[in-house]
Amino acid sequence: MRISVIGCGYLGAVHAACMAKLGHEVVGVDVDENKIKDLSAGHAPFFEPGLENLLKEVQATGRLSFTTDMAAVQGSSVHFVCVGTPQKKGENAADLTYVDAAVHALMPHLSSGDLVVGKSTVPVGTAARLTSIVHRACANAHLVWNPEFLREGHAVADTLQPDRFVYGVADGSEDNPAVKELDKVYEIPLSEGTPRLVTDLPTAELVKTAANSFLATKISFINAMAELCDAAGADVSLLADAIGMDDRIGRKFLNAGVGFGGGCLPKDIRAFMARAGELGADQALTFLREVDAINMRRRTRVVELTRDLCDGSLLGRRITVLGAAFKPQSDDVRDSPALSIAAQLQLQGAVVTVSDPEALENAARRFPELHYEKSTEVALDRADAILLLTEWPEYRDLDPYETANLVVDRKILDGRNVLDAKKWRAAGWTFRGLGRP
Numbered sequence: 001m002r003i004s005v006i007g008c009g010y011l012g013a014v015h016a017a018c019m020a021k022l023g024h025e026v027v028g029v030d031v032d033e034n035k036i037k038d039l040s041a042g043h044a045p046f047f048e049p050g051l052e053n054l055l056k057e058v059q060a061t062g063r064l065s066f067t068t069d070m071a072a073v074q075g076s077s078v079h080f081v082c083v084g085t086p087q088k089k090g091e092n093a094a095d096l097t098y099v100d101a102a103v104h105a106l107m108p109h110l111s112s113g114d115l116v117v118g119k120s121t122v123p124v125g126t127a128a129r130l131t132s133i134v135h136r137a138c139a140n141a142h143l144v145w146n147p148e149f150l151r152e153g154h155a156v157a158d159t160l161q162p163d164r165f166v167y168g169v170a171d172g173s174e175d176n177p178a179v180k181e182l183d184k185v186y187e188i189p190l191s192e193g194t195p196r197l198v199t200d201l202p203t204a205e206l207v208k209t210a211a212n213s214f215l216a217t218k219i220s221f222i223n224a225m226a227e228l229c230d231a232a233g234a235d236v237s238l239l240a241d242a243i244g245m246d247d248r249i250g251r252k253f254l255n256a257g258v259g260f261g262g263g264c265l266p267k268d269i270r271a272f273m274a275r276a277g278e279l280g281a282d283q284a285l286t287f288l289r290e291v292d293a294i295n296m297r298r299r300t301r302v303v304e305l306t307r308d309l310c311d312g313s314l315l316g317r318r319i320t321v322l323g324a325a326f327k328p329q330s331d332d333v334r335d336s337p338a339l340s341i342a343a344q345l346q347l348q349g350a351v352v353t354v355s356d357p358e359a360l361e362n363a364a365r366r367f368p369e370l371h372y373e374k375s376t377e378v379a380l381d382r383a384d385a386i387l388l389l390t391e392w393p394e395y396r397d398l399d400p401y402e403t404a405n406l407v408v409d410r411k412i413l414d415g416r417n418v419l420d421a422k423k424w425r426a427a428g429w430t431f432r433g434l435g436r437p
């Protein structure tokens with residue numbers, strides 16, 4: 001099939017490459033010339049394991065191209081809308097500027113029978129509004145909402161072998177012609193057994209925000225338990241292991257630590273609350289305010305613990321922060337707890353050095369006032385205290401004896417609860433975890 005993908009960021013670039021891998025002829029469109037230049041040369045403009053190899057592989061087949069010219073979508077029968085929906089400045093609501101601009105730019109190039117497939121995360125009700133725009137441009141075109149659930153760091157596998165497909169169509173019916181068309185796009189994963197659900201438009205939009213809200217709630221739940229464990233002298237990691245053995249609860253997403261960040265969970269729960277308010281259902285999501293508050297409290301807690309670790313004062317203390325990305329296997333620093341903690345420590349007088357294997361360029365763009373060092377060894381040199389805030393494998397594998405030779409003071413705070421406290425204490429370290437005695 002001939003497919004266009006509009007928006008070539010974390011979502012769109014991966015989606016375009018994966019659709020070409022599935023055998024389709026794909027054109028990716030973005031307004032950012034640098035991004036298009038990179039992608040056309042087979043370079044991923046961000047760190048995502050497996051993406052660069054995939055780009056090179058599918059570009060060699062001639063099935064994947066990138067352009068800034070929207071007219072190139074002509075001839076494609078399926079158009080995926082993959083642009084970002086960031087948080088509005090100074091408000092909780094989602095900013096739909098990019099979605100609206102992409103859809104309006106696409107309209108003059110639409111042909112009869114075309115599918116416009118929304119993948120961006122949008123407030124419920126957006127798809128119905130966009131449907132009328134699509135129908136005004138071309139009465140026989142269809143709009144489908146097909147939310148994306150990919151995780152950064154696993155984006156290629158999550159796109160090629162997703163847990164499920166959700167197709168939101170106007171009448172919510174299996175017989176909607178758009179369903180058959182989208183089935184052709186995903187023929188390979190469907191034939192491999194990926195389940196698919198056909199829903200109406202608002203349900204499809206809600207599936208995505210509900211899933212992210214559930215994940216955020218699970219993380220904040222265990223972080224609330226960590227607060228309680230701290231107060232009671234209990235161990236949150238063992239608590240999570242024990243409750244996670246109940247199938248109904250499950251152990252995944254029960255890792256207590258500095259909390260969730262990234263380009264999705266924080267802004268999606270806020271946009272969800274804002275939308276619920278507009279719909280007069282704000283009470284239903286009041287709990288998400290608490291989920292957000294518990295999450296943000298983690299960052300303050302780490303700053304307080306670091307001050308304790310430094311005998312009550314951060315002034316002039318050399319602190320090494322290991323990790324800048326919001327999670328490992330990503331160079332994304334949007335709403336990263338690690339960076340936000342590093343910035344707060346620096347503001348309170350500490351001399352902070354931040355290290356990360358992939359995210360330093362993005363971090364320096366966001367917080368130019370912080371000092372960055374790529375080499376872990378150099379970053380640890382003469383540190384008064386170490387904070388492990390993003391659990392990259394190289395930080396999990398640090399040897400407490402070798403590390404002791406680099407620092408001034410053997411003080412470490414494990415903000416992700418991934419280090420073996422006994423081992424570090426045996427090597428003479430003052431060790432602090434979050435929710436661990």
Ligand code: UDX
Binds near residue numbers: 152258
């Ligand atoms: C998330 C959803 O998982 C994905 O389905 C959706 O499409 C986009 O948002 P992503 O932002 O890539 O994906 O990251 P995810 O792996 O979900 O992690 C989110 C944050 O939660 C990270 O900061 C991570 O460190 C944190 N986290 C995760 C925890 O603090 N504890 C956990 O147990 C799990």
